[in-house]
Amino acid sequence: MKMFEFMAKDIFRAAGLPVPRGRVARTPDEAAAAAAEIGPVAIKSQVLAGGRGKAGGIKFADTPDEARARAAELLGSEIQGYRVEQVLVEEKLKIDGELYVSVTVDAATRRPLIMASRHGGVNIEEVPERDIVRRHVDITWGLYPYAARAVASRLELPAGLARQFTDILVTLYDLFRRYDAELVEINPLVISGDRLIAADGRFNVDDDALFRHEDLPRVSEATPLEQRVREIGLSYVELDGDIAVMANGAGITMATIDALAAYGGRAMNFLDAGGGAAAEPMAQAIGVLVSTNPKAILINIFGGITRCDDVARAILTVKERQGIPVPLVVRLVGTNEEEGVRMLQEAGIQAYRSMDEAAAKVVELAKGGR
Amino acid sequence: MAILIDEKTRVLVQGITGNQGRFHTQQMQAFGTRIVAGVSPGREGQEVHGVPVYDTVEKAVERHGANAAILFVPAPFACDAAFEAIDAGIKLVVAITEHIPLHDAMKMTAFARSRGATLVGPNTFGVISPGKSKIGIMPNHIYKPGPVGIVARSGTLSYEIAAALSNAGLGQSTVVGMGGDRVVGLSFIDILEQFEQDPETRAVVLVGEIGGTAEEEAAEFIKGMSKPVVAYLAGKQAPPGKRMGHAGAIIERGRGTYESKVKALEAGGAKVASMPWEVPDLVKQVLGG
Incomplete structure (x- = not known):
């Protein structure tokens, strides 16, 4: 969860960091x-x-x-x-210099990573690697002041500013840990006379840790549609094509979108029904897909924990409840496949066995228009 | 041979009395996994599918000599459960749980490393050595014993590919799910190293996705491998900056893109399939027949 600058600064201020x-x-x-x-x-x-x-x-x-x-x-x-x-x-600050400092999660080493630079400000992404100081932190022991002093020393700040920088970095790391942050960033950390001031701040908190931070404000970037599907408990992202897609699992959903593109089609959304969704949430999600008025719908299920008969049941429920007025292509294999395929056949829906054929078919139908 | 687990692995199920724990205990037993005990605080003395339940991992290890653990513990308590297993001397911990906080995952990996334990996941579908044992939630019927090692970030996508390989007559030595989260215990390299050493594995399939730099790092390692590697990467069409399910599937600042990963893997000598169904043919090619 990203927070607005003013929220980040409220947290900074409460922790004793200098903010305008x-x-x-x-x-x-x-x-x-x-x-x-x-x-x-x-x-x-x-x-x-x-x-x-x-x-x-x-x-x-x-x-x-x-x-x-x-x-x-x-x-x-x-x-x-x-x-x-x-x-x-x-x-409005008097600006004599701009530093950069952040604490983030480094996936490659699985450790918190401090980055700092003398060349902060709007062009930080173009600053050459040699001008960025990096230092990993052992999460078990945390950030000791000596390590923060070492970062300050590499930035070659005058003594007064180095002391302030050390305190700021120690506090920043503490906030990073205390709030389960993915990223805490001050850019620029402005040099104004003999003082350092956090002129801008970013604070991204791990969504999966929000349950233990009831005190934080909630900020959502989801569109109303994304919000609706997330409330069902599934993962949804809007894209800009015209073929609605549902698959089970993030990897296979991305692969399905790629397969559509390989046949010249474009996905309208990413809907991951998860590795083991039950019939009712799936029905609700398919209902949302139908309501977005796509040119065609592709449902791609490799049933592992997800059962094919549950998928078929979800599709039939939607057909009964609201009708499916656009071409629907279903690829259904895996656990309880025979039962699922039979249920669909009885309702006049043909199920494909291969993802390849299903992707080609749905693109063809979408191009044929309505 | 196989990597990480075999028919001798003695498995403990943490969170065995929950719905998922019960269901998958039965599935693993049906596959032939030796489930020796379960843990669920406050439920000591009960049984689940004939498996004795204990309050603590310590006791379960003492009584039954468990040497691997699988976690079906809800996310807020998963870190504690992983620490408990590692502290009790378990050397292989498979964390199935999704949505474990990132900072908890960093702590879990640090602790595992300090105790010489292997952490698979979090947010993994587990590990399976067909014909021997499985510690995970993957469907039982799609695998066959054979010479192909698979390492994947994503569960269902790896099922798709494993099934396609089995259908093409290409069985698997071991299939390892790294986990879909940004911070996970094993890297591609950790697993590739083991496949390289495993006499039963003759080729490796790497199933990756956009985001992060794990595939690029793997590509460097592949250069030095004697065994051929086939890769498939999902997310070619994912728009920059949008998260798609996995925390890992996010593109930032031009790194971790589909193009950069393909380029790196090909430079490392891997064959890259552009669609999942192309994987079996490429594997046949690299196995020379």
Whole structure:
């Protein structure tokens, strides 16, 4: 789960990290009021996308009137495909330098990884490897201050800033662990005179650990449709093709989408019914597919734990409940295959044995139109 | 021979009294796995399909000499269960559980490593050596004993490929599920190394997917292998930045893309199938007949 910048900063502030003075505004008037209190400000769109500064999502204002005008421009606009519903109105900093620092999960070594650089800011992704300091942390023992000092030392900061950096990094690692974060990032960590200030922050929390963080706000990026299928307990992602797809298991669902493409078709969604879904949730999910009005539907099941008769039952339920007005291609093999295939046949639905043939067929039907 | 497990492996089921635990205990028994005990706190003295249940792993190991464990414990408690198994001296822990927090997975892998134990998963379908034993949730009927080792990130996709191989007369030595999560105990390399050493394995099929850099790292290792490798990767059409089910299936900053993985694997000498059904023919080719 990604959090908005202002949420990340609330967490930073509560942990004692230095952040600029600021307030969230949902209307131009609120932005003006915040500027009246703070002085010259930066007005920052709160969206979950990176690269927002380059996309025009950050503006500056010296007076409350200017702040109102700039906020009016940003609120309601779209930045990187996200609608701006709130802005963070923040003290404008004097910037003498920009550092980068983050803690993330390194899958290759299965350890927390600290990355830091003297060359922070909007171009961090282009900073050459030699200018990035990396240090893994043993999760059993955690981050000792000496290791944070070692990172600061490699950044070759003056003594005062190095001390501040060390404290910030130790706190950042603590937040990373305390909140089950996937990523905690400060970019830029601004050098302003003799102080370091977290001018921007990212905080991504592991979805699978949210159960033990009731205190955190919840942010969802899912579209309403994605939300609907997730509530059934299945995994759904919208894509931009016209053939609706359901398969069981993330790997085979991706492979099914690839197979469609190999025959010149395009998937409209990724719907993973999981390795062992029961008939009713599957029926609900297929119902959602039908309601999205695709050109055709492909259901690709390799029954292991999922039983083919349950799949057939789910399809028949949808047929009865709401009808299936578009071409439907089913590939059904595995556990209880004979029973499932027979049930479908009785309802006039032919099941394929090979994924290859099923993918070719559904693309042909989708191209034939309705 | 086979890798990781064989007919002598003595298996303990953690979370044996839950629905999944019960069902798969029976399935594993039907396959021939030696299930020697189960653990479910507060249920000591009960039996599940003839298997005695204990409150603690320690006791189950003491009484029955279990040397491998399979976890069907709900995600919030899975880390504790894995630590319990490893602490009791179990050297192979197969964590089936999905949605284990990432930080827990890091702790589990660190602890396993410090005790010289092997952690398979989390979010794995398990390990199977056809004709010998299975510790996992894969369907029993699709495998055949034979010379092909399979290592996969994804369960159902590996079933698809194993079944296609069996249908083509190509049996399997061992099939290993690494697990679909971002942090898992075994890497492709750990498993490829074992297949390379295993006299029964003559070729290896690697089933990967987009996201992360595990396939690229495997490609480097494949260069030095004496046995041929065939790979299939899912997710060619996945749009950048979208998560598709597996935590691992995410593309970030141009790394872990389909193209980069194919390029790396081919440079390493692997044959890459563009569709799953092409795998058996490629395996026949590399086996020379």
